[in-house]
Amino acid sequence: MEQLKAKIRKEGRVLPGNILLVDQFLNQQVDTELLLDMAEFWYERFKDKKITKVMTIEASGIAIAVFVASRFGVPLLFAKKYSSTNVTRESHEVNIYSYTKQVSYNVAISKRLLTSDDTVLIIDDFLANGQALKGLLDLCRSAGASVAGVGIAIEKAFQNGREAVKDFNVDISSLAIVEALDAETGEIRFSGDEVKGEERA
């Protein structure tokens, strides 16, 4: 999706450790015009899927997902993070390991709010190693909910998130797929970008 890629090229910053900083427009400061365009894109992509709920995980997915939910005219549902296990008979719960923060945390969603009557569109800001997405897919599986698709703003393809969730066989629509980041030059290479001859050498 060109608007997002252009924004990443203009305002994204590459930091050491394969970090792509997009806090100026996506996950600390949020450009609402861009979010409306993103929501429209996914609406066109998934509008025939009879979506009943849009689902994400707190925190930085929420701003994006709530615009998508509004565009579909369905509720947003966000899974909550807990540092300790908080199992009740009222919640579906999974454990997720964060490679970024090197901690594991529990994520829960109310059994009242996600059921086998639901057809879900999952939305998140990043797909990196896929652990957060796998957690959301596990929650849907626990609830017996159908997953119609996944919308990701920025996929870091080199971290193999798709591979981590391939058993779920789910349709993933990423708006910007990053193939490589170079912290020294600041270069961000997207899938489909032409690589010049001298850069291959």
Added chain:
Amino acid sequence: MEQLKAKIRKEGRVLPGNILLVDQFLNQQVDTELLLDMAEFWYERFKDKKITKVMTIEASGIAIAVFVASRFGVPLLFAKKYSSTNVTRESHEVNIYSYTKQVSYNVAISKRLLTSDDTVLIIDDFLANGQALKGLLDLCRSAGASVAGVGIAIEKAFQNGREAVKDFNVDISSLAIVEALDAETGEIRFSGDEVKGEERA
């Protein structure tokens, strides 16, 4: 604001410990139609204030605040929580004590993103004891940003949040002010609700 109060009466649940559960429409599942109405209310209230940014704190304020930001046509900015101190020269940071969870946490916002050029409208889902709001006001003070007002969805008046931030002398617009909760009867009494004679006895 009648739409919100009606929704709380219909779908809110009172739990022991003065907890008002609104996870069915506000802070786990989110009713986007209601959020649009709330955003419109605050827009009418603060539209003359030359707001440059709408600000909240992760996680459950984000869904509400991003609609408000969109209505004003300005960016959303959300402060991030950290379990440990993470002081860098790049962030304004404050420590907040959560009476609900009985832990303290640090909250940070980038110095690039909040500056003395900003006039901020702060939005959050709850005002209880006021510690989260005080933290946001402290961040704005550190940044030299002006605070044009505060929009709160649900104020639990009996927890004295206004008192906690009175030194900031800020204009607080709460959409639903709860005077009392009764977990046994499930009663929710709003400010302005008529109290019948027999209930006073």
